[in-house]
Amino acid sequence: MTSTDTSLAGALLERRYRVDGLLARGGMSAVYRGSDTRLDRPVAIKIMDPRFADDRSFVDRFEREARLAAKLHHPNVVTVHDQGVDVAGDRSHVFLVMELVDGGTLRDLLDQRGRLDVPLALSVAEQMLSALSAAHLAGLVHRDVKPENVLIGSTGHPPTGVVKVADFGLVRAVASAGTTSSSIILGTVAYLAPEQVTTGVAGERGDVYSAGIVLYEMLTGQVPYTGDTAISVAYRHVNDDVPAPSTVQPGIPAVLDDLVLRATRRDPEARPADAGAFLQELRRVRAALGIAPAPIPVLPPKAVLPPKAVLPPKSVPVAPVDPEKTVPAFSPVAATNPVTGPRGTRAMIRPQAAPVPPPPAPPEEEDQRTLVQRRPVVLWAVIAALVVALVGAGVWWFSVGEKGADTIAVPPVSGMDQATAEKTLHDAGLSVTVVRQFSDTVGAGKAIGSDPQAGSSVPKNSAVTLVLSSGRPTVPDISPGTELAQAEAAVKAAGLTPRRDEAIDGYSTSVPAGKVLVVDPRPGTQLTIGSPVRIGLSQGAPPTPVPSVVGLSRNEAFQRLKEAGFEPYDAGTEFAEDVPNGSVTRTTPAAGTTIDGQGSKRVGVFTSSAVEVPSVLGRPVQDAIQLLSDAGLQADVQGRTRNFSIVVGQDPEPGEWVERGKKVKLQVFP
Numbered sequence: 001m002t003s004t005d006t007s008l009a010g011a012l013l014e015r016r017y018r019v020d021g022l023l024a025r026g027g028m029s030a031v032y033r034g035s036d037t038r039l040d041r042p043v044a045i046k047i048m049d050p051r052f053a054d055d056r057s058f059v060d061r062f063e064r065e066a067r068l069a070a071k072l073h074h075p076n077v078v079t080v081h082d083q084g085v086d087v088a089g090d091r092s093h094v095f096l097v098m099e100l101v102d103g104g105t106l107r108d109l110l111d112q113r114g115r116l117d118v119p120l121a122l123s124v125a126e127q128m129l130s131a132l133s134a135a136h137l138a139g140l141v142h143r144d145v146k147p148e149n150v151l152i153g154s155t156g157h158p159p160t161g162v163v164k165v166a167d168f169g170l171v172r173a174v175a176s177a178g179t180t181s182s183s184i185i186l187g188t189v190a191y192l193a194p195e196q197v198t199t200g201v202a203g204e205r206g207d208v209y210s211a212g213i214v215l216y217e218m219l220t221g222q223v224p225y226t227g228d229t230a231i232s233v234a235y236r237h238v239n240d241d242v243p244a245p246s247t248v249q250p251g252i253p254a255v256l257d258d259l260v261l262r263a264t265r266r267d268p269e270a271r272p273a274d275a276g277a278f279l280q281e282l283r284r285v286r287a288a289l290g291i292a293p294a295p296i297p298v299l300p301p302k303a304v305l306p307p308k309a310v311l312p313p314k315s316v317p318v319a320p321v322d323p324e325k326t327v328p329a330f331s332p333v334a335a336t337n338p339v340t341g342p343r344g345t346r347a348m349i350r351p352q353a354a355p356v357p358p359p360p361a362p363p364e365e366e367d368q369r370t371l372v373q374r375r376p377v378v379l380w381a382v383i384a385a386l387v388v389a390l391v392g393a394g395v396w397w398f399s400v401g402e403k404g405a406d407t408i409a410v411p412p413v414s415g416m417d418q419a420t421a422e423k424t425l426h427d428a429g430l431s432v433t434v435v436r437q438f439s440d441t442v443g444a445g446k447a448i449g450s451d452p453q454a455g456s457s458v459p460k461n462s463a464v465t466l467v468l469s470s471g472r473p474t475v476p477d478i479s480p481g482t483e484l485a486q487a488e489a490a491v492k493a494a495g496l497t498p499r500r501d502e503a504i505d506g507y508s509t510s511v512p513a514g515k516v517l518v519v520d521p522r523p524g525t526q527l528t529i530g531s532p533v534r535i536g537l538s539q540g541a542p543p544t545p546v547p548s549v550v551g552l553s554r555n556e557a558f559q560r561l562k563e564a565g566f567e568p569y570d571a572g573t574e575f576a577e578d579v580p581n582g583s584v585t586r587t588t589p590a591a592g593t594t595i596d597g598q599g600s601k602r603v604g605v606f607t608s609s610a611v612e613v614p615s616v617l618g619r620p621v622q623d624a625i626q627l628l629s630d631a632g633l634q635a636d637v638q639g640r641t642r643n644f645s646i647v648v649g650q651d652p653e654p655g656e657w658v659e660r661g662k663k664v665k666l667q668v669f670p
Contacts, residue, residue, distance in 0.1 A: 008032070008047065009021060009032070013084065017034055017035070017037070017045055018034055019045055019047075020033045024302065028052075029047060029048045029049060031044055031045070032044070032045045033045075034097075034100075043097050043098065044098045044099065047093050047094070047095045048062070048095065050093065053093060053094050059085060059094060062096075066083035067083075069140065071138060072168065074130070076130045076131035076134075076165060077134060077135070077168070078151060078165065078166040078167075079098065080096065080097070083095065083096050084097075098166070101152075101166075102153055102302075103299040103300070105148055105150060105152065107147040109124075109297065109299065114221045115221030115222075115249065116218045116219070117294075118252065119291050119292070120296075120297075121215065121219050122282065122291060123293050124150070125214070125218065125282060126279065126283065126293070127162065127296070129276075129278050132145070132207050133274065133278075133279050135165075135275070136274040137276065139530075140168055141203055141207055142210075144167060145165075145210035145214060146214065148188075149165060149167045150164075150214070151165070152298075159298050160298065161295065161296025189230045190217075190225065193205070193237065194268075197237055199463075204275065205272075205273065208263050209263065211263065212260055212263030212264040213242070213264060215259075216242065216260050216264070219252055219256070219260070220249045224243060238266070242260070242261060244257040244261060253289055255289065256285055259281055259285050273492055277489050406460050407457045407459050408430070409454075409455055409458075410464060411424050411425065411454060414447055414449050415442070415446055416447045418434070421468075422434070425450070430464045431463045432463075433465050434468060435468070437468075437469070437470060437495075438469070438495035439470070439529075442471075444469055444470055444471030447468055450465060450466055451465040451467065472528060473496050473526070474526045475527065478491075480515070480517055481510075484515075484516060491533045496531055496533045497533065501535065502536075504534055506518070506536060506538065507541060508542075509542070511538035513537075513539055516535060519534065519536070520536070544564060546566065546592065546593045546594075547560055547564050548591035548592070549561060549584050549591070550579075551579065551583055552584050554582055554605065554607050561603050561605070566601045567602045568604075571588060571605055573608065579608040579610060580610065581657070583608050584607055585606045585608050586606050587604060587605055609659075611657065611660045611662070612631070613631070613654055613656045615654030615655075616654075617647055617654070620647075621645045625666075628664050632660040633661070633663070636663040636664060638665055638666060645668040645670060647668055648667050649666070649667035650664055650667070
């Protein structure tokens with residue numbers, strides 16, 4: 001099978017997976033619509049080019065990456081169901097069985113619309129980053145984030161669009177097929193992070209960079225860098241700063257410009273630590289702009305592609321380079337084939353490494369008559385081959401030969417201190433770049449190893465990465481009041497795993513609610529790599545009970561409530577038996593009610609409207625009636641009265657507090 005082979009349609013892989021129509025093809029694989037005959041469900045089957053099946057390092061890496069990807073369970077990640085190698089006669093096919101996403105890709109959506117409006121771009125980016133965040137938490141790096149790997153399917157009734165990211169770890173597997181990390185730049189040039197170009201390092205921050213370029217393209221309708229060759233595009237990532245999207249598409253908000261520029265900084269340390277941190281920043285930007293999530297459009301399912309001509313297979317070993325879209329940089333062919341687009345995953349040779357041509361195929365036996373007929377063609381082919389060889393030799397001489405064509409073995413440095421390890425590598429004729437990483441077994445400051453590893457054969461003066469141990473990770477110093485996202489990023493940067501734990505949340509009068517209150521284990525504690533660190537947040541000020549102010553004067557009650565941290569206000573008057581006029585009858589909330597640090601501190605105060613019964617004993621009846629009326633009470637005279645009658649008894653008695661308008665019974669004599 002070639003990369004465009006459709007002859008597998010109808011085949012049954014490992015007696016289980018039926019291969020149906022071809023959905024997509026590329027230089028390294030073809031994707032078919034298929035069926036899992038055991039579970040009776042539709043699937044997508046990615047079948048790698050046959051040249052990979054004979055590469056044991058690729059097959060091993062492919063299986064490991066497939067197992068890692070299969071552990072990802074997230075609504076925005078294309079689920080990996082199975083992987084295998086199907087052997088039929090002398091042919092082997094390495095394949096991956098995945099969830100079938102009926103729809104298209106982000107590339108299809110961009111081809112349709114040119115660019116996306118801001119709400120839709122943010123919604124697509126949010127789901128894409130959600131998938132990458134889940135992968136980063138699981139320790140899996142994508143390494144080839146681009147619109148072609150962002151699928152858009154549908155879910156629900158009526159259907160709505162959903163973003164799903166595919167091909168986790170596939171580039172890492174391909175990179176193991178007959179290449180070395182120091183000699184090959186593997187990825188899609190339009191989206192490569194600078195460190196992938198210069199050193200081959202591909203981590204979470206590299207995915208952040210690529211996702212930032214994808215967001216740039218969604219907003220502007222174009223990638224930031226183009227060029228005549230793949231390598232020229234790749235090195236623009238190294239030497240140039242990504243321009244603000246608004247310089248290409250006016251009207252893009254400044255905060256969105258800043259988000260894209262922060263994600264695409266050339267210095268990895270200046271970017272968000274991983275996709276989770278990028279996702280949180282994106283959500284804050286969307287909230288600041290007041291933009292609601294936009295629905296993802298539903299794309300029509302991919303049509304089955306028509307068959308293409310199938311060429312007979314060759315036994316010549318081929319390096320894992322996309323033959324349809326790219327060629328190794330610095331080869332004579334590359335110089336005459338400019339890069340026409342950003343879409344293909346590319347394998348490019350770094351300037352310090354010479355391209356290694358594949359061995360020539362054995363000539364076929366031909367009869368004398370055929371040779372005579374083809375002699376002019378063969379002659380011109382030989383001349384062309386000589387020209388290519390001479391040009392290739394010239395390129396090799398200027399890129400490698402003048403520096404010394406001899407190859408040397410990388411010396412072992414494991415366990416050495418930094419000075420000794422660097423001297424050992426320098427003495428061997430190698431240049432050294434130092435990186436540090438945590439180790440549970442190698443002491444801090446000692447060498448873990450090198451990349452390429454000890455014993456690898458490399459050209460003299462090659463760059464070798466010396467990996468030094470930072471020792472076991474320690475819990476970082478996270479001060480109370482730190483933002484949760486910053487704390488989680490610090491824990492991840494320390495080689496540990498942050499765990500949000502509500503069980504250790506607590507109240508605090510000094511740490512605002514929602515900020516970090518405590519980490520467990522405490523800062524400075526040494527742990528093994530990946531150990532969990534629990535993070536507890538402040539719940540704000542502790543609950544405060546409303547003090548009892550019943551019976552106090554209104555002014556005294558207000559003073560006491562203010563001292564307790566509350567905001568008193570007049571809630572009205574009411575009658576309360578035996579409570580003097582103007583004194584507090586009750587509060588709302590009631591006394592003893594606890595109010596947490598986030599609750600309202602306002603407390604309503606009710607005061608008494610009671611009237612004190614005046615004494616009218618011994619007074620003439622008419623005087624008594626007037627005195628009670630002035631106090632807001634009514635006189636109820638018992639029996640007949642005369643002009644000279646006086647009050648000899650009253651009920652209620654003098655000094656009692658009663659409701660306004662109450663009747664006071666008066667006994668008179670004579």
